[in-house]
Amino acid sequence: xxxxRKNMISFFLTTxxxxxxxYCYTNKTTHKHQKLSLRFAQAGIDEYFxxxxxxxxxFFGAGEPTMELSLMKAIRQYASERAGSALLVETQTNxxxxxxxxxxxxxxxxxxxxxxxxxxxAQDTYRRTVGGKPSSPIVEKNIxxxxxxxxxxxxxxxxxxxxxxxxxKEMLDYFFDCGVRTVWSDPLFPAVGQQTAEGAPDPLExxxxxxxxxxxxxxxxxxxxxxxxCNFDEDTDRHCRACLPVPHLTTDGYVSACxxxxxxxxxxxxxxxxxxxxxxxxxxxxxxxxxIGLLQSRSINRIPGCGECEARYRCGGYCLGEVxxxxxxxxxxxxxxxxxxxxxxxxxxxPATLFRYLHP
Numbered sequence: 001x002x003x004x005r006k007n008m009i010s011f012f013l014t015t016x017x018x019x020x021x022x023y024c025y026t027n028k029t030t031h032k033h034q035k036l037s038l039r040f041a042q043a044g045i046d047e048y049f050x051x052x053x054x055x056x057x058x059f060f061g062a063g064e065p066t067m068e069l070s071l072m073k074a075i076r077q078y079a080s081e082r083a084g085s086a087l088l089v090e091t092q093t094n095x096x097x098x099x100x101x102x103x104x105x106x107x108x109x110x111x112x113x114x115x116x117x118x119x120x121x122a123q124d125t126y127r128r129t130v131g132g133k134p135s136s137p138i139v140e141k142n143i144x145x146x147x148x149x150x151x152x153x154x155x156x157x158x159x160x161x162x163x164x165x166x167x168x169k170e171m172l173d174y175f176f177d178c179g180v181r182t183v184w185s186d187p188l189f190p191a192v193g194q195q196t197a198e199g200a201p202d203p204l205e206x207x208x209x210x211x212x213x214x215x216x217x218x219x220x221x222x223x224x225x226x227x228x229x230c231n232f233d234e235d236t237d238r239h240c241r242a243c244l245p246v247p248h249l250t251t252d253g254y255v256s257a258c259x260x261x262x263x264x265x266x267x268x269x270x271x272x273x274x275x276x277x278x279x280x281x282x283x284x285x286x287x288x289x290x291x292i293g294l295l296q297s298r299s300i301n302r303i304p305g306c307g308e309c310e311a312r313y314r315c316g317g318y319c320l321g322e323v324x325x326x327x328x329x330x331x332x333x334x335x336x337x338x339x340x341x342x343x344x345x346x347x348x349x350x351p352a353t354l355f356r357y358l359h360p
Contacts, residue, residue, distance in 0.1 A: 002236025008056035034251035110152035118171035147179030155182035168213035239316035260321030
């Protein structure tokens with residue numbers, strides 16, 4: 001099964017954001033002041049709960065979810081009324097919010113991922129406020145509060161750049177001191193619509209440093225994973241939930257299969273992930289069966305070059321969003337990522353159990 005075990009409905013709540021991250025991959029600036037329709041979200045919940053046994057909901061971008069906290073509360077309440085005690089709530093946030101928002105998240109969200117690059121030098125280089133101020137003080141304060149007071153797990157999703165690729169151990173020490181025990185990292189990848197990313201680390205250097213940092217994490221009683229290793233715990237022939245697909249509801253009224261396909265109305269290769277549309281007048285979600293079939297057909301058996309790879313069943317073809325954005329093909333490959341994954345497969349110990357918390 002692999003990473004596709006993370007089967008949930010995601011809500012892209014808003015395009016508003018209080019940070020101006022230098023490497024932001026979204027194109028939210030062309031979709032200003034959009035927010036998800038509550039009626040659309042409710043219809044999505046009804047249909048998802050009817051079709052699957054999963055009761056897992058998730059709040060995500062394209063902007064910062066807590067900028068629409070009232071909408072988040074309303075969606076959570078609606079899902080709770082239908083799922084009861086089985087409801088599992090997850091969010092990914094930039095961590096830059098008020099104390100009152102921190103308290104609500106701590107009391108109402110089961111899995112909280114804070115996007116943070118750790119040491120202030122790295123955090124404040126790329127992740128500054130809209131007004132240009134450093135974000136590290138407020139983000140660190142909230143990480144510490146959530147780690148101490150949260151009802152569930154508080155983890156970190158961190159971006160590795162050329163700036164912090166060699167300080168992954170120090171980064172883990174920093175998060176450990178904040179009370180965090182679970183960290184997933186991604187090497188910087190190109191924004192939607194681009195093929196290169198300034199400041200991205202060399203993939204093999206990232207992999208070499210990751211091996212040492214992962215051992216350092218285990219020595220401290222922490223978990224440290226990577227998008228490159230997110231399927232290392234279980235055999236799979238496809239990479240993630242985008243191949244099922246499972247719904248991600250967008251601010252402009254579409255159903256996406258991928259976190260990187262944030263808007264259904266945008267042209268370009270990411271449109272392959274858009275497989276449904278909200279019909280406001282009829283109050284129903286309309287699906288494209290051909291798109292669904294195409295997404296479901298994406299497996300390592302159909303990706304040229306994957307058939308002989310030693311790590312193929314613990315990779316599944318790598319991140320679809322990145323692959324499509326950079327190659328234009330659902331069946332393409334990121335060769336530099338493949339090289340790094342093979343290195344990690346040879347040099348990183350196999351996990352003894354399934355990952356408890358899957359990549360955010």
